[in-house]
Amino acid sequence: MKRIHFVLYSFLLMLVVGLSACSKDFLERPPTDAIVDGSFYQTDEQVLAATSLLYSRVWFDYNDKASYNLGDFRAGTAYSAWNDRGNVLFNTTGNTPENGTAWRSFFIVVGQSNLAIENINRYAGAGVSPEVKKMAIAEARYMRALAYRFLVMNWGAVPIIENNLALLSDTSITRNTVSSVWRFITNEMRAVVEDLPLTSMRPGRLNKWAAEAMLARFYLTRAGVSAEGNGQRNQQFLDSAKYYAERVITQSPYRLLSNYADLFKYPYDNNSESIFSLQWAYSPGAWGSQNSTPAYLAYSADIANGDGWGGDKGATWWMISLYDGITATPSGGLQGRTLDQRLKATFMLPGFHYPEITQSIPGGKQELVFPFTGSDNNFLSIKKYVCGKAEDMDGKAAQQYYEYDTYMMRLAEVYLIYAEAELGNQASTSDAKAMAYFNAVHTRSGLPEYEEELTIDVIQKERFIEFAMEGMAWYDLVSLHYWNPTKAYEILNSQDRGLFFTQPDKFPDPTNWTFTKTPWATQDRTINANSGNFLLPIPAAELSQAPNLNKPPVDY
Incomplete structure (x- = not known):
């Protein structure tokens, strides 16, 4: 050792x-x-x-x-x-x-x-x-x-x-x-x-x-x-x-x-x-006492502090498909909008406005309006843990130096833990308390109350959306893998992790988006998770x- x-x-x-x-x-x-x-x-x-x-x-x-x-x-x-x-x-x-x-x-x-x-x-x-x-x-x-x-x-x-x-x-x-x-x-x-x-x-x-x-x-x-x-x-x-x-x-x-x-x-x-x-x-100057992660997540220096190196990072096709209201089209694409407020708080879609973040533009500044770029691929950039320029944070930000904290446990998780523990080994549950705790998280996002029985698929989807970009999803899959490895592999191997293009119906104030897979990016869209590499x-x-x-x- x-x-x-x-x-x-x-x-x-x-x-x-x-x-x-x-x-x-x-x-x-x-x-x-x-x-x-x-x-x-x-x-x-x-x-x-x-x-x-x-x-x-x-x-x-x-x-x-x-x-x-x-x-x-x-x-x-x-x-x-x-x-x-x-x-x-x-x-x-x-x-x-x-x-x-x-x-x-x-x-x-x-x-x-x-x-x-x-x-x-x-x-x-x-x-x-x-x-x-x-x-x-x-x-x-x-x-x-x-x-x-x-x-x-x-x-x-x-x-x-x-x-x-x-x-x-x-x-x-x-x-x-x-x-x-x-x-x-x-x-x-x-x-x-x-x-x-x-x-x-x-x-x-x-x-x-x-x-x-x-x-x-x-x-x-x-x-x-x-x-x-x-x-x-x-x-x-x-x-x-x-x-x-x-x-x-x-x-x-x-x-x-x-x-x-x-x-x-x-x-x-x-x-x-x-x-x-x-x-x-x-x-x-005190390296290691600060939160450096936002430097790698912010999509551009336009909203950062000499960093902003996350231009090629964003939601996967699979992740976007989880949000209610965004549905598959006959041509194999996705289209729609969602009432789920967690999408805007987690990932940036073209035309999303963020009044709390200052954006540098030619000749001046404005509130952040996430740009619409590209012709056959772009990125739905990461919003979580991205809070803007120093002027947006009382001066407490500099290149790779940010003050805000990293969540390790939120109360929302405890609500969903109760619901999953109540579900346990059953195929579904309509237990009133489990439903109430689940809906406390679900409806907070702006979605209507969930009225069907809870299943492991429903609870897992809620967790994926609630905690996306909080370093949680992998550990949810490991937890699942302990007792149902086949299902864990199926989730991972069904995901599309390749390039795609997101187009708003109008800009800068869209009401609908169309998502199309990048036609030339056919390699490396999926993975092969198995017992040997999990x-x-x-x-x-x-x-x-x-x-x-x-x-x-x-x-x-």
Whole structure:
């Protein structure tokens, strides 16, 4: 495990360097020796400052590009025409950059969390209150469990590491089985529930409800792990998912925002629907403390800050076909419009207006009107996490430096978790509570109430649309794959990920759009997902340094 050792320890030293310029009050700045100097953990403020790193910097490499490369490109909700093709085409290899970056990032979270637990237990002085000490350790355990959720869902069996220092003299560390990883992270989150405060100690900090919401997510997925592909999920775990979801829905202080688009309009940080978000700060020069993702998603420098490199990124043909009101034509195209407000808040169609974003045009500026370009191909560019120029964000934006946070758990997901857990192993359900929770999400988008029985297809479609470009779709497919791999392959292999042309009926105020596949772009429109390529391969650099990762996994 020498490679993992190197990644964990060398990066930990870098974590504290460069964070000192953070301006966000939440990210109290520790001195540069905070991680390694035992004398630092002497007051509540110092302990809170140390664990603030767990909310941002340690997740940076994942958030930067890997989040959408794995969560959306690999899942087929969005694509890049000229870049990131390994993930778009489901040909991710051991050398694909985002594969190695994500692996390292998650183990950095694990290592940093382990180190925080070790240091707080060993060095916390009499000036640290029992409440803060307990909460800080719970924060670290929460982050470690969440990192392992990403690891096990992307790579399958992975090594569970609870003590970094033990690795220095242990050369026999190997991977642990998928079922034991899920058992470990569920048990961890159950313990965290008991140790986090009912109310966040400060805005953006974890609380008991964030742990219960994550438990609902864990149990829903773990119910499928127990099925081992036989189509019958574990009812006990489904019941647990439903139990925790309902507690969060009915007893927590979180509430759905009334307007879906407001979830991604500046300033949206730590709103009433955000149960847990990565907390980024606008800190030019402090690389790694900011949200850099918008730089790669914004379609043009016209709406960005010296970046805007996402011109070849956008919704896939398959994704657009999911929206109600956009229907197939006899010629094989798509046409229509949708009442679903989530489309405009997620992807830009020619003629969409965004008053909250300033657009540079020849001779001046205007509110953003997404342009109509091309003759046989164009892109439905990404809107989520794109909030415009510095002038649109109180000056808190610069090239690759953005402040707004990354959602890791929204209340809307908890509503849909309850509905799916209630559906369970049934073909359909009309349970009143499940229907009500489903419709709370569905009708918020501007769509009429859904009145037919809920099925897994209906719930999955709702999740794909609700969370598109939030790095979620891939993990929904992995959850499905645990208990019904055939269906997961069918969804992926039915997707069209190729070029197409979107034409409005009029511009700049269209009422209807026609979508036509680009006639000359016949290659690479579909993928071939199967049991041999569904999970990510362990990065080649890790395998070369840690051959034990090739050994059969063992229970933890």
